[in-house]
Amino acid sequence: MVTIPTPAEIRRIFSVPGRFEAATCRRRHRGIEVFGVLNTAGRPENVGITVCHPELAHDAPYVTESFAMAWSPARREASSNMELQKDARMLLPDIAQGIKDAAWLQYLVDAPSNAVTSWSFVPAGLPCVVTDEMIGATEGTSDLDIRVHLHSNCVQKCLFCPVASPAYSEEDQAGDLSFIIELARRVVVPARRNGLFTTFSLNADDLSSHKYLRSIMDVVYESAGCPLYFVVPANRLASPAVAGAFARLPGLVGLSTTILGATAGTHDLVAGRPGAFAETVRALKNIASLPLQLQGHMVLTSDACGEIGPTAAIIAHFGVDVQIQNLIADCWRHEVVLPRVTPDLETVRLGLEKACEKLLEASAKVNVRLSDFPVCAIPPALRHLACDEHPRASLYKYRFPDECGACVNQENCIGLSSTYLERFGASGIRPENRGAGITGEVI
Numbered sequence: 001m002v003t004i005p006t007p008a009e010i011r012r013i014f015s016v017p018g019r020f021e022a023a024t025c026r027r028r029h030r031g032i033e034v035f036g037v038l039n040t041a042g043r044p045e046n047v048g049i050t051v052c053h054p055e056l057a058h059d060a061p062y063v064t065e066s067f068a069m070a071w072s073p074a075r076r077e078a079s080s081n082m083e084l085q086k087d088a089r090m091l092l093p094d095i096a097q098g099i100k101d102a103a104w105l106q107y108l109v110d111a112p113s114n115a116v117t118s119w120s121f122v123p124a125g126l127p128c129v130v131t132d133e134m135i136g137a138t139e140g141t142s143d144l145d146i147r148v149h150l151h152s153n154c155v156q157k158c159l160f161c162p163v164a165s166p167a168y169s170e171e172d173q174a175g176d177l178s179f180i181i182e183l184a185r186r187v188v189v190p191a192r193r194n195g196l197f198t199t200f201s202l203n204a205d206d207l208s209s210h211k212y213l214r215s216i217m218d219v220v221y222e223s224a225g226c227p228l229y230f231v232v233p234a235n236r237l238a239s240p241a242v243a244g245a246f247a248r249l250p251g252l253v254g255l256s257t258t259i260l261g262a263t264a265g266t267h268d269l270v271a272g273r274p275g276a277f278a279e280t281v282r283a284l285k286n287i288a289s290l291p292l293q294l295q296g297h298m299v300l301t302s303d304a305c306g307e308i309g310p311t312a313a314i315i316a317h318f319g320v321d322v323q324i325q326n327l328i329a330d331c332w333r334h335e336v337v338l339p340r341v342t343p344d345l346e347t348v349r350l351g352l353e354k355a356c357e358k359l360l361e362a363s364a365k366v367n368v369r370l371s372d373f374p375v376c377a378i379p380p381a382l383r384h385l386a387c388d389e390h391p392r393a394s395l396y397k398y399r400f401p402d403e404c405g406a407c408v409n410q411e412n413c414i415g416l417s418s419t420y421l422e423r424f425g426a427s428g429i430r431p432e433n434r435g436a437g438i439t440g441e442v443i
């Protein structure tokens with residue numbers, strides 16, 4: 001086991017003054033990934049630099065006997081920028097000079113990857129205290145993953161939101177900062193001395209209105225130095241000043257905001273507030289130029305199934321990645337709030353079929369993902385865009401009804417929530433039995 005240098009030291013050895021400013025780092029399979037800003041042709045671009053074992057090099061542009069290096073831009077659009085490609089390729093050997101004698105890095109490249117132990121602190125969940133188990137884990141062999149839902153209220157009242165938070169006070173928010181400081185001092189820093197990385201996920205009803213967000217991010221930046229991805233309500237990002245401020249937050253690598261349809265009528269109804277759609281379009285425009293990984297995130301409700309294509313087109317117009325997210329119903333609050341907005345599978349399938357052309361068009365320009373849908377809800381022409389944001393193993397209330405029978409997709413399928421099955425039964429399920437291909441009957 002080796003000691004992992006402080007995040008500041010890693011930033012120092014990966015930065016090339018005037019060209020690349022390293023910001024965050026996380027462990028990856030037999031190596032690490034460092035995110036930072038590359039200055040190219042007058043525009044800062046967020047890129048990731050990976051260092052891994054030469055056996056995993058594939059077509060990496062820079063390979064030595066000890067390690068292989070590659071790079072990738074945060075924004076897919078940027079990958080066609082020839083100037084950026086040239087600057088990034090020239091950067092790799094210069095970074096390699098700075099890291100070639102780093103024994104800790106060679107250890108990570110040569111050693112098998114660690115398992116990861118996770119803790120989640122959510123309102124009405126675990127109390128926000130550092131436990132003996134967490135302190136013990138700093139001397140273990142697993143990397144650490146800490147998820148904290150901070151105390152900050154959202155102005156929107158989305159129909160699908162399971163959060164029924166009371167109004168949080170400044171005292172609650174000060175408590176969040178104290179907890180993160182305590183985690184850094186007693187868990188993150190000692191774990192690092194023992195060769196373990198820590199990643200944080202920070203969430204809230206509305207992260208942008210947390211009084212101590214900047215201070216919390218400073219603590220994470222200096223202790224764990226991991227990349228952070230935020231989901232922020234569009235009403236905040238509709239202000240150019242607020243959107244710009246996100247680009248300056250230490251450690252922030254990605255930003256996502258939610259869009260609920262392609263028209264004010266559909267979006268505002270689900271957002272629970274008139275004017276929300278106009279703000280969302282302004283927010284997409286404001287974030288479009290930020291040097292971050294950007295995503296417009298469509299949560300698919302029953303009223304919006306006919307607007308999937310135009311919604312994806314609006315997001316892609318701004319060069320922002322698209323995610324169409326199926327509603328996840330996995331806690332008791334979901335069972336209360338979701339039935340009125342959950343579409344049945346046949347409606348989802350018809351909506352995706354209608355949107356097929358626009359989704360494929362968008363995917364030629366930006367990344368498009370269809371997340372957490374049962375396989376049979378997605379037309380075959382779009383299945384290469386499917387992904388699991390919520391792996392099946394992490395869901396408690398999902399199962400396969402008898403009607404799924406011998407469907408060949410079960411192994412890769414999220415299944416159906418108890419909320420869905422209570423509301424719609426097996427309606428809309430289309431099992432694809434061996435030999436029947438995709439023409440299995442709709443139930």
Ligand code: SF4
Pocket residue numbers: 374375376377400403404407408409410413414415416429430431432
């Ligand atoms: S029939 Fe059942 S198992 Fe098959 S894809 Fe649909 S939901 Fe999944």
